[in-house]
Amino acid sequence: MYIKGRYIVSACALLFFQQAQASGMDCTKAVSVVENAICADKSLYELDVQMGSAYRKLMKATPQAQAELKSAQRQWLKVRDECVDNVSCLNQRYQDRLQMLNVQWIEAVAYKPDDTDKQVMKELQQRIRDMSKGHPEFALERALGSLTTEKGKTSFSGDPNDDPTEDHTLFPKRIPKGVTPDEWKALNASGLDADAEHGQANYTLIDLDGDGQRDLIVSTYTGGTGLFSFYETLRRDGERFTRRLATYDPEASAGSSLFFTNDRGANQSAGWIKSHARMYLAYRDSFYGVDRVYLLNPLKINSQVPTVTVQYDYQLTVPRTQYKEDNKTRYKLEPALLKSLTKALIQSKAGQPQQPSQQKGPLCPIPASGPGDDDYYSYGAGYYVIEPVTDMRVIIGNECFIARLNNWFGSYSEKDGLYAQLTLRKPGSGDPERSYSVNGRRHVTQVSTSIGKAEGGAETF
Incomplete structure (x- = not known):
């Protein structure tokens, strides 16, 4: 199963905050100028509450390391008190300290990849290499597909909202098909209504830790500019499902999502694989010429993540048959134009994305008078929903054009391969730009492994 792709404040984070408020500073005993300033400002008081909670969690x-931590906290209190009653200064001191405590907490509780995880990573690397011999375009997909598992999975959707003005769903009122009575009781005891309030929620039961009990995956589509979907995992813990630990975020925007996908301005997907009796969330973050697959532990905080990186070269071609802007009307390129576009692609070495660009000077000759030098060095500003590959010079007849090759973050299909677009403009001219489609067939050039921070939608901490 593969799912194409802001963090959400979870019910767990809200509960955590409410519990922390019960143990905030006792303002009836405030004596110093600093303490009175904190008690007089709601936002500072809330930061003090969160500080106490974060400190206790780390302890x-x-x-x-408790003795060292106590010493560091006493030193920070001295630095804080130097702000006296300056609210802005106090706010910054709290934000900085909270961020530091959060980093230390993550280092303390984050999952550390063990020898089995490293072996799974290395075996996936070798599997991709082996697959690339017979399937150079789709070696990664075939390798992941050979490990994909959906055994024992049950999925169901949230109920439609009674209010037509709301697009979020409601947690089901009746037991869905495939859910056992025992699981239904645990689901209802787990406070899942809050997840549905953020968007259209779907639920999946599957055993993620091999203990014989099915755990829970909650996926929530929130939309927005990036068409975001967020995925949270909950462990079956006796009579309820419990969330992964959520850290403090000074912007109050981090919940306990395992990952998210962005369907506009990125190329991300995820699927569940099983190897050596362990389940992994294979999170894939793709760009032109590279796929990175992060093997996330589904029920832990992931800081150092086993990663497999696949690099590609492309054989790029300009199709003779092109489509006009309406994407319906076809036309054929003149042979001379086709030759010019193809030559420019070859000279740019755009099909070898791992090679750094050597272009330093202007792409087209700068006339004695014109709109300015900058107009001749690059195509210009880009647009976030597409990925610029490289800028190049295209000579058509006796005229010099500046072109940019764009693609959609390495999106690839069996039918068309890579779909890209070559856009041209005449520097110093007000003429409309020209656009031509470009296709590419890829093959694997390198498969490497590493352990480090995840990126994209898997970088949740």
């Missing part, structure tokens, strides 16, 4: 997670 609990690092029993061997």
